[in-house]
Amino acid sequence: MLYGREDEQAAVDGLLDAARAGRSGVLLLRGEAGIGKTALLDDAVARAGETFRVIRAAGVEYEAELPYAGLSLLLAPGLDRLDALPGPQRRALEAAFGLADGGPAGGEGVSAGRPADRLLVGLATLALLAELASEQPLLCVLDDAQWLDRASLDAVLLAARRLQAEGVALLLASRTGGPSVGGSAGVPPERGLGLPELEVTALTRADAARLLARRTGPELPAAVRDRLLAEAAGNPLALTELPVAAGPQAHAPGGLPLTSRLLIAFHGQVTGLPAATQTLLLVAAAEERGELDVVLPTAATLGVTAEHLAPAEESGLVTVAADRRITFRHPLLRSAILQRAPHHQKSAVHRAVAEVLPDGDRRTWHLALAATAPDADLADALERAAVRAERHGGHGGAAAYERAARLTPDRDAATRRLVLAAEAATEEGQLVRAEALADEAAARTDDVLAHALLDQVRATAHFWRGSYPTAYRLLLDAAGTGIDPSYAARMLFQAFHTAWYAGEEPVIAVLDRLAALPLADGDPLAPLARHLPAAVLPALGRPAAPLPPVRETAEAARRAGAESPVDLVQLCGATLILGRDEETAELGGELVAEARAKGTVGVMPTLQFFLAEAELFHGRHRDAELTATEALALARDTGQHQWVSQLTALLAYLAALDGRTDQCTELAATALATTGPQTAATAAGLPWAHWALALLDLGQGRAGDAADRLHTLTTGPHRHHVSATRAVPDLVEAAVRLGTPDRAAEPYERFARWAAAADRPWAEALRLRCQALLGPDELAESAYRAALDLHEPGHRPFEQARTALLYGEWLRRTRRRTDARPHLRAALETFDRLAAHPWAARARTELSATGTPAPTPSGAAQSPLTSLTPQELQIARLAARGLTNRDIAAQLFLSPRTVAHHLYKAYPKLDITSRTELPTTL
DSSP: OOSSOHHHHHHHHHHHHHHHTTOOEEEEEEEOTTSSHHHHHHHHHHHHGGGSEEEEEEOOGGGTTSTTHHHHHHHGGGGGGGGGSOHHHHHHHHHHHTOSTTOTTSSOOTTTTSOOOHHHHHHHHHHHHHHHTSSSOEEEEEEOGGGSOHHHHHHHHHHHHHOOSSOEEEEEEEESSSSOTTOTTSOOOOSOOOSOEEEOOOOOHHHHHHHHHHHHOTTSOHHHHHHHHHHHTTOHHHHHHHHHHHOTTOOOOTTSOHHHHHHHHHHHHHHTSOHHHHHHHHHHHHHSSOBHHHHHHHHHHTTOOGGGGHHHHHTTSEEEOTTSBEEESSHHHHHHHHHHSOHHHHHHHHHHHHHHSOSSHHHHHHHHHHOOSOOHHHHHHHHHHHHHHHHTTOTTHHHHHHHHHHTOSSHHHHHHHHHHHHHHHHHTTOHHHHHHHHHHHHTTOOOHHHHHHHHHHHHHHHHHTTOHHHHHHHHHHHHTSSOOHHHHHHHHHHHHHHHHHHOHHHHHHHHHHHHTOOOOTTSTTHHHHHHHHHHHTGGGTOOOOOOOOHHHHHHHHHHTTOOTTGGGHHHHHHHHHTTOHHHHHHHHHHHHHHHHHHTOGGGHHHHHHHHHHHHHHTTOHHHHHHHHHHHHHHHHHHTOHHHHHHHHHHHHHHHHHTTOHHHHHHHHHHHHHOOOSSOOSSOTTHHHHHHHHHHHHHHTTOHHHHHHHHHHHHHSTTTTSHHHHHTHHHHHHHHHHHTOGGGGHHHHHHHHHHHHHHTOHHHHHHHHHHHHHHSOGGGHHHHHHHHHHHHTTSOOHHHHHHHHHHHHHHHHHTTOHHHHHHHHHHHHHHHHHTTOHHHHHHHHHHHHHTTSOOOOOOGGGGOGGGGSOHHHHHHHHHHHTTOOHHHHHHHHTOOHHHHHHHHHHHHHHHTOSSGGGHHHHO
16 A cells, blocks of 8 residues: 555556557656655556556666666567567667577677667667557556666667557656666766656655554554654655664664665665575675576575575565566665675675676676676677677667776777777767776877877767867867878768868868878778768869769769768768759658668668758758658657757748748747757757748848848858858848848858859859849849749749749839739749748738739648648658558558557548548548
8 A cells, every 4th residue: 555645646547547548658757765666666557457468677776787688678578579570670679689690699690780770779669569569558667767778778768759659658767866867877967858757755744654653553652753754754665664674762873865774774684684695685686687597596606595585585675576586675675785795795796697697798797797807808708798789779888898998908908998988988978988088098008090089089079068169170180190091081071060060161171181081992981072072162162073963972982882871971961062952852862761771760860851951942841841850750869969959940940931930939949959968059950040030030021130130140150051051042132121232242142152153043043033132123124034934944932932922022113013913923822832821921912012802822721731740641641652550650660550540630631531542632
């Protein structure tokens, strides 16, 4: 029976009721040690009853360095259903758990040749949870989440954020007042898990008294009772354990934190047991999984038998479950046992556990914990474990490399492993740990390449903190130290990324260095190193070699061994910079499809951002919104803050196009506030966010506000960004409407040079539109007409309509109303079709001013398709192509039941009753 937990039980009941109705939900219980979280989880399992299938696991402090250790325990009951998962997801999970041939226990594994995407393991977790819930609701319980290994935590969080209509209730518990969730392996504290949370607080004095009375009986003297209530401070575990440990006439030592007093209480209970029982408990605590098949043989090597477990069971300190696992009454009991044991005894136990375990990473970790002196063979085994952890997408490589370094007798080999540890820590987001390891390694070696690699580690940390100039300088210097050109090329590619946010001159310096790099023709980076300067330098007004078709560059890189799509992603962005939008759209679409098929999901937000930009520029606004919305979810799932900011800002621009004022301003604010793991100097999405807000101002007639934003954007440090370049025509329009065309003079000259370098008809059409606005007036008409002629084959309806609107406005101002009407009418029809409401309103007003009644909004703008959410439309389109729910789920990284849920929501909006009607509706 639980006292004083009615609110928490009601929240859990709501979660269970939703799952029974087919809706998924998540709840994280937070509270201090002993506050009753585990009791609430037990209560939830009891309340679920036989209606639910239940799977359960708990994080273990001393297992936090083992990648996917917690996840493998949680999903063990469902491993017989792996064949139901999409191929890439199934293979990723098999590799993570060591189930595939050559998995973590040895060999190269199924992911050999490329790092497994951590996101893919999370998606596989989602798919397996959905599969387990296919026949009855599923209750998934995770206790002590603060001790989950980081790889397991990432996978569970991703699945949690994507649960929708599977009938899964995910209930987690995590301790406050100690390490953060996932923070046990040296990971910096989380900025927020993005899950619904409920704080489990102390019991009221009345409820605490009731619990104490149940534990001690009514005969407890009032003075002792009051002292225990004061000491326990409403903590249920303290109310249960302190009376037993301290006796009726005493209490825990004052002045100590409650957790320390509880540890002392547990110490006292363990100390009273026979010595052999204490040894067996130490084995169980050190073994981390509580598996009797490991614990008992280990204990036997130490002269302890199974019979010695009985006193611990009789005292209630441990229980043995049906699955032959030893469970401690509370995690603090495990901690107390490990803390009280002398070092030599713990080392002996870890060594004994390792002797019982089969070859594999768990055995290696226990040997490492037992080691008291350098051991070359063990260090080699730890390095192999680190390589497997990285290959299978798990965190833990940094810890394994670092321990390997500590155990390596050879100084140079130890230094090499410290370098690897620093690089792995950077990849895992452990920036402070990475820098500390880099400093330690740098002090031990004079090797030029090692120092260059360590500077790359430091540069990554600075980049994520927003220190772009520092990151840029470190990378540029490292690439110039005479290291192998292939290493230098990768550093320069990273330097280009940092320089893009640092300013135009740093970008040019990197590209000049990259163009001069003596890469061999057979190097997979050689085609990319030639393409990047050729694409970007002309856009910055610098001469460069002719830019070959992007497909030609991509094929050359593939033939040379470049990894597709990961190594080819920059081609999309570089080609977009020079206005080759059609090539970006084509290659980007192919690479996104390839990433889906291969399961290389981590690169998709980057690819989809470039693809969405190209779709937007071609006037395919709805497609751009679908692409960006999916990419934003993936970026959030993988913690890619840069792309969260960029994609949110792009969605703000799309909201500005059709006049969704509140949504535009909210999205722009989110983009500007999304700055990455540390406080950054500027958000990555700043240029797009400012363009979005300026377009909103311009569309709603606030030319002054628009001009201010756009002038800052197009003349400031981000003026070379794609969004800043493409925003110049908007600045020209706003400045001319204000009567201050000089404000746009310099940006226009830059834009004109860019348009000439781009050599695209639509770019010249925009330049001519700017020229018509800027004057002289007698040349305006010829410029407008030439622009409209160039727009015609360009498939950019929004910009074509804006040119027609401006021309119509000019004609009306010159009193040529009859000539203005067809242009204004054409603009209005396009704006209505694109649902660009502010612009349609402006065209409608202008048309009415010519003396012709403006038509009401066309039916296209009122299409049922506009009522669908982006996800509903994306699913409906795939269903219309004949894909099954399972096929769609695999493509969009959802569960089949979620796909069905969205389809059934879409049918009434489309006024249809089945998927067979979708092809004709869409």
